[in-house]
Amino acid sequence: MLRVALPNKGRLSEDVRELFSDAGLEVRAHGERALLASLGGEFEAILVRARDIPEFVADGAADVGVTGWDLVRESGRDLGMLLDLEFGGCRLVVAARDDSGIATLEDITDAPRVATVFPNLARQFFARAGRPVTIVPVSGATEIAPHLGIADIIVDLTSSGSTLRVHQLHEVATVLESSARLIASPTPAAAAERAASELAAALSSVLRARDKRYVMANVPRVALESVRRVMPGVNGPTVIDILDGDQFVAVHAVVAQSAIYRTIADLKSLGAQGILVTRIERLMP
Numbered sequence: 343m344l345r346v347a348l349p350n351k352g353r354l355s356e357d358v359r360e361l362f363s364d365a366g367l368e369v370r371a372h373g374e375r376a377l378l379a380s381l382g383g384e385f386e387a388i389l390v391r392a393r394d395i396p397e398f399v400a401d402g403a404a405d406v407g408v409t410g411w412d413l414v415r416e417s418g419r420d421l422g423m424l425l426d427l428e429f430g431g432c433r434l435v436v437a438a439r440d441d442s443g444i445a446t447l448e449d450i451t452d453a454p455r456v457a458t459v460f461p462n463l464a465r466q467f468f469a470r471a472g473r474p475v476t477i478v479p480v481s482g483a484t485e486i487a488p489h490l491g492i493a494d495i496i497v498d499l500t501s502s503g504s505t506l507r508v509h510q511l512h513e514v515a516t517v518l519e520s521s522a523r524l525i526a527s528p529t530p531a532a533a534a535e536r537a538a539s540e541l542a543a544a545l546s547s548v549l550r551a552r553d554k555r556y557v558m559a560n561v562p563r564v565a566l567e568s569v570r571r572v573m574p575g576v577n578g579p580t581v582i583d584i585l586d587g588d589q590f591v592a593v594h595a596v597v598a599q600s601a602i603y604r605t606i607a608d609l610k611s612l613g614a615q616g617i618l619v620t621r622i623e624r625l626m627p
């Protein structure tokens with residue numbers, strides 16, 4: 343049994359469940375507030391707070407876990423990163439009040455108070471930058487600290503920047519880039535290591551497929567050379583005979599989602615018919 347620690351609620355939990363479900367590992371919790379869930383096969387999940395996951399994995403309560411890279415780094419625990427799951431993207435930034443006169447790190451003087459939910463990362467960052475500060479640990483709503491007079495600047499997560507703007511704060515420096523990651527103990531048992539790397543391969547095949555589409559079309563045989571150019575696929579398109587008297591052939595290829603519009607227009611201009619575009623569940627190179 344491989345035990346996987348997953349966020350029970352919060353920003354990452356929905357995306358994590360969707361990813362696992364797409365990989366054929368549906369999270370089946372035994373009730374609303376259950377701690378344990380079955381994932382099918384040789385996997386089971388413990389559903390816990392995202393912030394606790396680095397500790398659980400480091401202590402061996404779970405073999406692997408999914409949580410934000412910011413929380414992994416803040417924990418200071420020695421953990422291996424198996425896979426970047428690409429969602430939950432955000433940055434940990436230093437932010438100051440718009441009326442503070444602070445534009446860059448060089449403007450930070452006189453050991454200001456820094457409110458943050460990430461005291462360890464903030465302390466390390468300012469020490470490395472050679473800027474003495476006083477860390478004020480808070481447990482949430484960091485962005486209001488400067489307005490309450492609790493702190494002069496903050497270190498907080500941002501993705502769109504809108505929360506900072508609403509609170510008349512602006513970014514001064516980036517401390518860390520984060521996204522959801524699959525993490526594991528750096529010294530796993532052999533069986534757990536094998537299961538964890540199979541899990542990473544399954545999840546990464548789903549992620550790889552998400553921005554790709556499978557395109558099928560019937561094209562005039564005479565246009566085949568041009569089709570190779572507009573639909574290169576992984577190793578060139580697959581070409582299949584059609585029992586139509588040799589005029590048309592079916593071509594199939596994997597195409598980046600971002601290129602679909604162009605590919606369809608190009609295929610049409612080559613005389614393609616019956617163009618079909620479908621999603622791909624998994625892609626293993």
Ligand code: AMP
Pocket residue numbers: 349351352353354392393409410411412413430431432499500501502520521522
């Ligand atoms: P939770 O507190 O359980 O909602 O999870 C928070 C985690 O979601 C953070 O530690 C980040 O890894 C991630 N995250 C992604 N975008 C943001 C954001 N804009 N603000 C806060 N957390 C974010």
